[in-house]
Amino acid sequence: xxxxxxxxxxxxxxxxxxxxxxxxxxxxxxxxxxxxxxxxxxxxxxxxxxxxxxxxxxxxxxxxxxxxxxxxxxxxxxxxxxxxxxxxxxxxxxxxxxxxxxxxxxxxxxxxxxxxxxxxxxxxxxxxxxxxxxxxxxxxxxxxxxxxxxxxxxxxxxxxxxxxxxxxxxxxxxxxxxxxxxxxxxxxxxxxxxxxxxxxxxxxxxxxxxxxxxxxxxxxxxxxxxxxxxxxxxxxxxxxxxxxxxxxxxxxxxxxxxxxxxxxxxxxxxxxxxxxxxxxxxxxxxxxxxxxxxxxxxxxxxxxxxxxxxxxxxxxxxxxxxxxxxxxxxxxxxxxxxxxxxxxxxxxxxxxxxxxxxxxxxxxxxxxxxxxxxxxxxxxxxxxxxxxxxxxxxxxxxxxxxxxxxxxxxxxxxxxxxxxxxxxxxxxxxxxxxxxxxxxxxxxxxxxxxxx
Amino acid sequence: xxxxxxxxxxxxxxxxxxxxxxxxxxxxxxxxxxxxxxxxxxxxxxxxxxxxxxxxxxxxxxxxxxxxxxxxxxxxxxxxxxxxxxxxxxxxxxxxxxxxxxxxxxxxxxxxxxxxxxxxxxxxxxxxxxxxxxxxxxxxxxxxxxxxxxxxxxxxxxxxxxxxxxxxxxxxxxxxxxxxxxxxxxxxxxxxxxxxxxxxxxxxxxxxxxxxxxxxxxxxxxxx
Numbered sequence: 001x002x003x004x005x006x007x008x009x010x011x012x013x014x015x016x017x018x019x020x021x022x023x024x025x026x027x028x029x030x031x032x033x034x035x036x037x038x039x040x041x042x043x044x045x046x047x048x049x050x051x052x053x054x055x056x057x058x059x060x061x062x063x064x065x066x067x068x069x070x071x072x073x074x075x076x077x078x079x080x081x082x083x084x085x086x087x088x089x090x091x092x093x094x095x096x097x098x099x100x101x102x103x104x105x106x107x108x109x110x111x112x113x114x115x116x117x118x119x120x121x122x123x124x125x126x127x128x129x130x131x132x133x134x135x136x137x138x139x140x141x142x143x144x145x146x147x148x149x150x151x152x153x154x155x156x157x158x159x160x161x162x163x164x165x166x167x168x169x170x171x172x173x174x175x176x177x178x179x180x181x182x183x184x185x186x187x188x189x190x191x192x193x194x195x196x197x198x199x200x201x202x203x204x205x206x207x208x209x210x211x212x213x214x215x216x217x218x219x220x221x222x223x224x225x226x227x228x229x230x231x232x233x234x235x236x237x238x239x240x241x242x243x244x245x246x247x248x249x250x251x252x253x254x255x256x257x258x259x260x261x262x263x264x265x266x267x268x269x270x271x272x273x274x275x276x277x278x279x280x281x282x283x284x285x286x287x288x289x290x291x292x293x294x295x296x297x298x299x300x301x302x303x304x305x306x307x308x309x310x311x312x313x314x315x316x317x318x319x320x321x322x323x324x325x326x327x328x329x330x331x332x333x334x335x336x337x338x339x340x341x342x343x344x345x346x347x348x349x350x351x352x353x354x355x356x357x358x359x360x361x362x363x364x365x366x367x368x369x370x371x372x373x374x375x376x377x378x379x380x381x382x383x384x385x386x387x388x389x390x391x392x393x394x395x396x397x398x399x400x401x402x403x404x405x406x407x408x409x410x411x412x413x414x415x416x417x418x419x420x421x422x423x424x425x426x427x428x429x430x431x432x433x434x435x436x437x438x439x440x441x442x443x444x445x446x447x448x449x450x451x452x
Numbered sequence: 453x454x455x456x457x458x459x460x461x462x463x464x465x466x467x468x469x470x471x472x473x474x475x476x477x478x479x480x481x482x483x484x485x486x487x488x489x490x491x492x493x494x495x496x497x498x499x500x501x502x503x504x505x506x507x508x509x510x511x512x513x514x515x516x517x518x519x520x521x522x523x524x525x526x527x528x529x530x531x532x533x534x535x536x537x538x539x540x541x542x543x544x545x546x547x548x549x550x551x552x553x554x555x556x557x558x559x560x561x562x563x564x565x566x567x568x569x570x571x572x573x574x575x576x577x578x579x580x581x582x583x584x585x586x587x588x589x590x591x592x593x594x595x596x597x598x599x600x601x602x603x604x605x606x607x608x609x610x611x612x613x614x615x616x617x618x619x620x621x622x623x624x625x626x627x628x629x630x631x632x633x634x635x636x637x638x639x640x641x642x643x644x645x646x647x648x649x650x651x652x653x654x655x656x657x658x659x660x661x662x663x664x665x666x667x668x669x670x671x672x673x674x675x676x
Contacts (some may be wrong), residue, residue, distance in 0.1 A: 241535075245506075248532035249462055251554035256468035259557035263475050287554050297465060304536070307669035309624075316626060337669055 004171060010181035011174055018173020022166035034155055038121075039150050042130060046119065049132040049144040052082060057143050060396055067091035075148040081145040084136070085109070090143070100124055108133055112141045121148075128152050138435070187212040191222060201302045203230035240297045249288050258283045285413070292415040295347070296397070299422035303341035310345070310377065311336040314366045319351040323363055331369030338375060338447065344423040349379075351416040352443050356381035358412055360441055373449040382440045386433045394433060395421040420445075454568060457498035459481040459489035459515060460530070461507050465553075469502070469530075470536055472557045478564070486515035492517065500564055503541060505531040513545045520546035524605045526567040536641065545644035548607040549633065550642070566634040570610045582615040583663050583676050588616050595654065600654060602653050607632065611646050612654070615674035617662070624671035647672055 004012075052074050059070030067084045071093045074082050081100065083092040090101045103124045111118040112133035122130045128148040135141045140251040190207065197205040206226065209219045261268075261276035268276060316327040330336050349366075356363035360381025386394055386401075393399055398414040420443075424431045429447035436442040456478045460466040463484070480500055483489030486507050486623040493501065501519060505512035516527055529542045532553040548570075549563055581588040585598045590613050595602045597642050604612065608632040610632045615623060621630075633642060647666075651658040665673050 159550045241533075244534070245532040248553040249465060252530075252532075253462075253468045255556055256465070256472040259472045260468070260475050263472075284556075287556075290554075305555040309669075312624070312626065 007178065007181040007185055010184070011177040014177025015170055015174035016178065018176075019166070019170040022169035022173075025169075026162035026166045030155075030159060033158055034408060037151060041148065042119065042121075045130050045144075045146045048080075049134065049142075050075075052144060053136070053142050056084070057136055060136055060138075060140060068093055076144075079147045079149065081147075083143045083145075085112075085141045085143060086139055100236055104131060104143075109141075112143075149451050156196065168383075187215045187219075188231060191218075194222070194226075198229070200287075203233065226308045240294065244294045247294075249382075251287055251290060254279075254283045255287060289413045289415070291343045292419055294411050296415060296419055299344075299419065299426055301426070303344060303423075305339045305341060307337050308340050308345065309336050310338050310340070310368055313342065313346060314349055314368070314377075317346060317353060318363075318366070321350070321353055321357070323353060323357075327363060328366045329368070331367065334375075338367055340427060340447075341423075344426065348420050348423050348445065351420050352379040354412070355379075355401075355416055355443070356383070356441075359383055364436075365439065370449070373451060375447045377445045379443045380436045380440060381440045381442075385435055385439065385441045391433050395431065454500065454564070455481060455496075456564065457489060457493055457501045457514075458487060459501065459507065461485060461504060461511065465504075473561070476557065476561050478561075483563075486510035486512065486518070489515065490518055493523070493525070497523070497525065499525070501525055501565055502530050502560075503525045503527060503547075503646040505529060505533055505538060505582040511542055513640055516542060516545040516547050520605070524603070526570070528560075528563060528567065530560070540645055541640070543642065546649070547606065550604065550639070562596040567607075569634070570606055570632065579611075580636050583616065583619070583674060586663055588612060590616075597654055604650070604653060608650050608653070610647060611643075612650060615672060617623070618673075620673060622667045622670050622673045627671065636653060643672075 055073055056070055059065055059073070067086070068091065071082050071084065071091075074093075076082050081092065081096075083090045083096055083101075085091070090096050103122060105120060105122070108118050108120045108131065112135050115135045117132070119133075122129060122131060124147075125144065129153070130146040130148060131143045132146070133141055134143075190211070194205045194207055203226065206223045207219045209216055209223065212219065258276075258280040262280045263271050265276060311330045312326055312327045318325045318328060353363050353366075356379055360383030362381065363379055364382050365378065365380040367380070369376055369378075377386045394401070395417050397418040399412045399417070400412055421431050424445050424447075427447055429445060431443065431445045434442050434444065453597065454477075455471055458466060458469055458473075458480055461484050463591050464520065466484065469483055473510070481492050481496065483492050486503075487509055488511075489501070489503070492498075503512050503515055504540045507515065510518070512529065512531070516529070519525065519527060526549075527547045528548045528549045528551060529539075530551050530553060531538065531542070533539075534552045542550055548567060551560060551563065581590070589595075591602050592629065593606075593609060595609065595612065597667050611628065614631050615626060625643040628643045629635045647664060651661050651664050653662060655661045663674055663676070665675060667673060
């Protein structure tokens with residue numbers, strides 16, 4: 001599974017922390033508020049009930065009191081229910097629902113009957129209520145049921161508000177986390193951009209060490225790394241240039257001297273002439289090898305892109321090789337003007353045509369087209385084709401195929417297709433070989449569609 | 453017989469190239485430094501100069517500029533350096549062509565021959581060609597702007613004539629390479645740098661040319 005990104009993780013961390021704090025705060029607030037409100041409410045209810053009890057006691061002091069009349073002067077409102085108990089029965093102002101009195105716990109009744117005032121919270125018909133019992137003497141006890149509906153509503157509202165606050169806090173935490181992560185990641189983003197620029201070949205890119213004091217060490221190591229990298233590349237480049245010069249100079253002497261020998265072949269005795277012929281041939285091969293190697297060493301440099309008519313270029317390369325230019329074919333509706341490095345593409349085409357000549361019995365078609373956002377160039381031959389296991393390695397360095405030309409010698413350097421692959425990849429494309437329908441090999445260069 | 457001046461500091465290359473070119477029928481004079489070469493050219497001018505870029509003392513670029521001060525002799529750079537930068541700098545200094553060592557003798561002589569042919573006037577038109585304030589007289593090998601003569605090298609002149617013979621028509625770099633340099637296919641930088649050099653001479657403002665126009669992706673044209 002893919003590990004979530006730093007920003008996601010920081011954001012999630014902040015959200016979880018905010019949520020834990022918010023929920024804890026909400027629960028604590030709820031508990032404390034609930035307790036406080038209940039106590040307040042209980043106190044108020046008790047005070048009211050004691051006041052009522054005094055009125056009831058005064059009523060009971062009269063001769064032959066009627067329980068209903070005694071309870072009548074009480075101002076109970078809709079939420080309170082006053083009643084008297086005598087001899088195991090409850091008497092109210094109106095008839096009393098059994099459900100109410102049945103839910104009185106026996107312990108409460110016993111306590112009151114034993115002469116002790118008592119308070120109990122309970123649910124009557126699932127309505128929260130407070131029952132207060134006060135002994136009146138002479139076997140009479142006064143009970144007051146006080147429904148707590150409004151308190152319950154308050155607590156529900158409180159709970160909702162607290163839940164909402166918790167959700168908001170969590171969201172705020174997530175927002176903060178996202179912002180913080182972005183802030184933390186920002187220097188990394190600039191580092192990523194710098195690395196991309198460097199990868200694209202711009203070795204002058206450096207990070208500003210004063211931009212992020214906290215990341216000064218990272219910045220300086222990054223810059224140091226780029227310095228070393230560009231120094232090494234510069235060293236390599238200079239070495240390649242030196243090697244190039246040191247190899248090319250003696251080769252020039254050899255080439256000129258060999259040409260003198262070749263020109264005077266007729267004056268030489270046969271053995272010397274044969275040796276001179278070998279020297280001349282090998283000088284040419286050596287020359288190609290050195291040129292190809294030096295080219296290969298530099299092939300990762302960014303290409304010098306200009307608009308080039310690939311079909312015209314292909315025809316020129318054909319003409320230079322004595323291959324009929326009629327084999328170059330452009331698919332209908334294909335724009336043959338591509339943004340490419342002309343020199344390198346010329347070499348790509350030359351090497352593919354040489355390869356077809358050497359191993360494929362000569363090039364058959366060069367086709368330029370485009371399909372599904374890909375521009376392609378095919379070079380077809382009539383040879384034996386390339387067997388699937390060799391299709392990957394054929395583009396490696398110093399891999400030589402069996403020569404198919406009449407002389408049977410292999411005068412290639414083994415670098416031609418490697419150079420093709422390197423040049424194509426420098427253009428952001430790829431090259432591969434497949435079977436040509438009808439036999440032979442098809443080398444296909446693919447470049448992504450150019451931006452307009 | 454055509455005389456070639458060879459300015460090359462590597463003794464073995466100088467010797468072997470001289471042997472090979474003499475075999476091809478050229479008279480070869482040589483100098484191991486730019487100073488020697490310039491002196492030689494003053495004493496007895498050669499038809500073509502071959503010059504290396506990395507020379508002790510005065511370098512090849514400076515040597516080319518020095519030669520160009522007084523002479524429109526065809527110059528071919530023969531160098532082991534193949535950086536675009538070096539190629540362009542040498543052509544801008546005034547070289548007509550550029551080959552990279554090791555160059556085959558056949559190739560070198562082909563280019564020498566092409567350069568010598570170029571030295572002859574362009575055959576197409578005899579009449580004076582007029583492009584605004586620009587006058588080209590193919591027969592006399594002269595160019596003038598606003599009545600004042602403009603000094604051009606032979607290659608520049610051939611390039612200008614080729615474009616002038618097709619007024620307003622776009623010629624691709626390859627066509628110009630084939631017709632002016634006589635290459636089957638070659639380095640288009642030759643064309644670009646020579647066009648740049650021509651603009652310096654025939655345009656009032658070479659950064660905003662009025663006659664010698666670049667047609668992006670296609671080539672160049674000369675217009676009135």
